[in-house]
Amino acid sequence: MIRFATFACIVLLASASAANAAAIVGKQAPPIELKDSNGKVVRLEAFKGKFVVLEWVNFQCPFVGKHYGSGNMQKLQKAYTQKGVVWLSICSSAQGKQGYVTGQEANTLLEAKGAAPTRFLLDPKGSAGKAYGAKTTPHMFVIDPEGTIVYNGAIDDTPSTDKADIATAKNYLVAALDSAMSGKKVETAATQPYGCSVKY
């Protein structure tokens, strides 16, 4: 009995003190190797020479719902992929947790929403999510052509689930991409992301 209680305590303590990795602004982006929604293996290094956006996603999270329900995320995906940016949406929900999708389910959802990422990556083990320190959905990263993280944080400056806020919000991702792609320094390179916790 006492042994069991002690064991339970140790397990609880151990699970509460997991170490934290992170993608740090100014540093090299951690490698990614994941299957996409069509079953093809995608490696981040294959996109060297291009700007890459990473978007952490969980289609059942109300914050993600705000940006897809309003069409905001799809608009950004289309605008920047047309300019040659590689847009990778990544789902790190574990199997059985909210937002988990198979490749086929992801493709159905992407089509229904009119989403246009370059690839949709499946990360049910959370390896990429933890390597980047992805905390919320959405959580946005921008990687420059040399493979350096130039933005890590929120999509915009108005944490809410209200679609009406998008019109008045300052979009950090747009500001970061526009600065970096025109060769300027990203003024706000790190912000506190907002959203649902990533369902590891």
Added chain:
Amino acid sequence: MSRALVAGLLAVAVAVAVAVAVSARGGPTGASRNVKVVLVSEEVDIQPGRPFSVGLVMRMRAGWHTYWKNPGDAGLPPRIKWRLPDGFSAGPIQWPVPERIPAGPVMSYGYEGEVLLPILITPPSRIAADSVTIAGTFDWLECSDVCLPGSAELDLTLPVRSGSPRPGRAASLFAETRSRMSRTLSDWSFSAEAGPRAISLSVRTPAGFSSRGAYFFVDQPLVVDLAAPHGFEHFPGGCRITMTPDPNAQRPPQRLTGVLVFDNRVGARARRTALSVDVPVSLGDPAPAPKQPQRRSLPRTYYVAMLALLGVGLVLLWRIAARLRRA
């Protein structure tokens, strides 16, 4: 399942549905799927020119939580859009000390069970009406493994009456909530230093104070890596709490603000001393203090399960003893 049980469950479901439908049309109570909210007043009536407290009581279903003003790595604090009579003004939400709610590498700060969020309302010095209605839209995010937005339109009508204020039914809840809020105490002093390895908060404690550990709830974003355990150590006349800097912080903070909670014992009872902190930060290279294990209170179900196991164990022991006696 028996028919009576099904009928009973149906009756409960209908009652809940009716209650939710009614609350959606205003009044002091409302609900989402997992949180019940009630707008309460500390006093039964109000006096012109004298500020009074109202508050939002949030009752979370087991396993669900709402958020502190700094929700931590994820989440969103509750938001209020007031609709007050002319000349009335509402102060900010007074936030009780939150709990740590970790989920893997994501640390949230919020409330489980029940919380009262008090707000001070200042009425004008003259009120013509016999009664006033305080109303607002209350939005929040409720999370367990999943997150859902909650919202309620609440209103509360209070009579205007001259004379001395009379405490209402919720008065004791306000008093209890205030006793657990963080305080600013004059016989404590703080200093903070930030460096590449740690952010260190030093505290000079009054004579006779001792604690086993402490946790600092920072209320600024992008300063502290919230999921990393804090360090803690004593020095003569005080103690030091060290935190891991947020790896994405672009510059060290100029001030450190938040709530420092001590894990201290008075006799056999655990107590939490909570202090408001707002100090300038000097630059240096403080060393991280030894890590303290991250603790969080175990859920009530854990204790219930342990008691049940103890009971089963006792019954088994009693049976074995009985068998031995017969043999």
